[in-house]
Amino acid sequence: MTKTSLLIKMIKLLRENPGITVLELSKSLERSERTIYRWLREACRGLRLQIVCKDGGYYLADDEQTRRVKLTSQELLALSLSLKASPFSEESPIGKWASSAWRKIRDASPWQDLQTMNELLEAYSVHLTAPKAQNGILPGIVEAIEHAIESRRRVRALYRSQKSAKVKEYTLDPYGVAFRRHAWYVVAFSAEHNKVVQLKLIRFISVSETGETFVPPEGFSVDKFFQSSWECWAGGEPTTVKVRFSPRVAPMISEVRRHPTQVIRAQPDGSIIFEVKVAGIQEIAIWIMGWGKEATVLEPEELREYVLEHARGMVEAYSPAQSDCSPHYVSESEPVSLSTVSAMQDSQ
Known part of the structure; x- marks a missing residue:
């Protein structure tokens, strides 16, 4: 085989096997490694091909025309x-x-x-549970967060806290953003909390740079931050959770892999023991309670008590004594004065 034919074959091997080594090229072309190195240099200089080496492997970086991908x-x-x-x-x-x-x-x-x-x-249809916000994210928030992440700029943010129902000011080092379950979150180190937290993007009221920069922790990634979460709440202490699901719903639970740590053990009566290790208990508790009487928490005890407390609260809410207390309803067709609304709120 002529040298020209071998060069054409070498280029074909580079294109079809990204990361191919000189040793592999040498064996395929039946030439010494020294010859392969020389041919690679000749291909770059004479044929003006862009051949790059990374981690011992060689890649052919074609021009824009040959890189064009044909999609079905x-x-x-x-x-x-x-x-x-x-x-x-x-x-x-x-x-x-x-x-x-x-x-x-x-x-x-x-x-x-x-x-x-x-x-x-x-x-075909794809629908994810990401309901559109009533008022949307305030103008400029996304751009400000995006710039802070890319340029590693510390920011001062006004944020509407859902837990306290107050607007608070935080000093943040934004590490990244993440879409979890049905909303976008900013993952940032908070000086006020002295730890990495997640803040719902839609609750930001304003964002301004402080003029300071920050350096993210070595090896930090947003995926690692959420790796122990059940769905979207991260940062809690990893806890082993065990739940028994009745034979009635066991097949539905078993057919889906909900978490990378989950283990399912089939029981003789057709039920299953669902085991998983997650951050905190509150988020997974909501999922468990959604299965009603078909799910029984086995451990930890803290989660059993949490679910039991909510179950008692629901029983109380639906008890006859509570049912007799009719809530105040106002028809949309009836005009309501501010004093009437105020009185209704005071009575609740």
Whole structure:
């Protein structure tokens, strides 16, 4: 085989096997490693190819024309559904990037493939539980947080606390943002809490830079921060939770992997023991209580007491004594004075 043929074969190997080593090229082309190194240099200088080496492997960085990817109608469908899902809405921190990416993909795709994709859209649907906020995120908040994360700028933020129902001022080092369950959260170190916290993006009232910079902890990642959470609440002490689910709902629980640490043990009576290690107990307690009498907490005792306390509260709320106390209802058609509303609030 001529040198030219071998060079063409080498380029083909580089293109089809990203990260291929000189030793592998040497064996495939039946030439010495020294010769392969020389040919790689010749390909870069003579043929003006961009060949890069990373971690011992070689990659061919083609020009823009040869890098162009041909997507099928089904692949376009998957991208369209993904990039138009609620986490990528206009209000999300990455919404504008998702919209821009889809426009570029759409404009570079053949008309016939887009037509087929639109026909396929009638048969597929993706809906995530991300309800649209009543008033939306305040203007400028997303951009301010985004800039602080990218430039590592400390910020001072006014935030509406759900727990205390008060507006508080926090000094934050924003590490990143995350979409969990149905909302976007800012993950940041809070000077007031002296720890990394998660704050709901929609509750920010204002964000301004302090002029100071920060350095994130080495090895920190948003995914690691949430790795022990049940769904979206992070930061609690990792706790082992065991729940018995009745035979009636055991198949539904078993068919889904809800958490990377979960272990399911089948029982002789058809029930299952569901075991998982999560941060804190309150969030998983809400999920457990949603299964009603079909779920029984086995451990920890703290979680058993938490669920039992709420169960007693529900029984009390539905007791005959409480049912006799009719709540105040006002018809929308009836005019109500401010004094009437005030009196109703005072009586509750």
